[in-house]
Amino acid sequence: MVNSHGTQSESLPNITRIDHAHTHGWQVRVQYDGEVHGRFFGDKKHGGKLQALEEARANRNRIREELDEKSSTKPDEYETRFLYQDPRNNSTWVVGVYRTLKKMRSGNRYPYYETTVHVEKGRAVTRARSVQEHGETDAFLQVCRIRRDHMREIYGSRFDEKNLTTRWHGI
DSSP states (O other): OBOTTSSBOSOOTTEEEEEOSSOEEEEEEEEETTEEEEEEEETTTTTSHHHHHHHHHHHHHHHHHHHHHHHHHOHHHHHHHHHHOOOTTOTTOBTTEEEEEEEOTTSOEEEEEEEEEEEETTEEEEEEEEHHHHOHHHHHHHHHHHHHHHHHHHHGGGOOGGGTBSSOOOO
16 A cells, blocks of 8 residues: 555555656566566556556456466466476486485595475475495486385376386386
8 A cells, every 4th residue: 555655555466666757656567387467557647646556456456366267277287397397407307306426424425316305385305325325227216216106195196107207217
């Protein structure tokens, strides 16, 4: 809300006041799925500061409702994009499985395969297997199996293990 001094007195999510040399109004910006939806509501065009703010709020609410409807129609498709997308910066080509070097107390570094699975909001589980102890292929396959089992437990029927890997088979 705008107070008597013309400044913002409460939080207005997705709405920003713009006061520059020749530009005065409210900017609405709502981001969804990588796209920014927005519009500017100038004070002069909309009959003053308060009227422009009301128009901006109405526009923001309309955009949010449209995006809520859009997101509720395809929730599984949205989530599976993150389950199976091959990351460009992951040399294992298995989402969530990566090769790393762990530093021991002695200062030596040893290669490991690791996976991290978010089992609930705010809680992640990390599991690792040593390449030195299990060998390159076995360490990798063990970590892939661990990830597969965790993903099945979390996502159930939405998780299709055929999409887990593009390069390795027999997991």
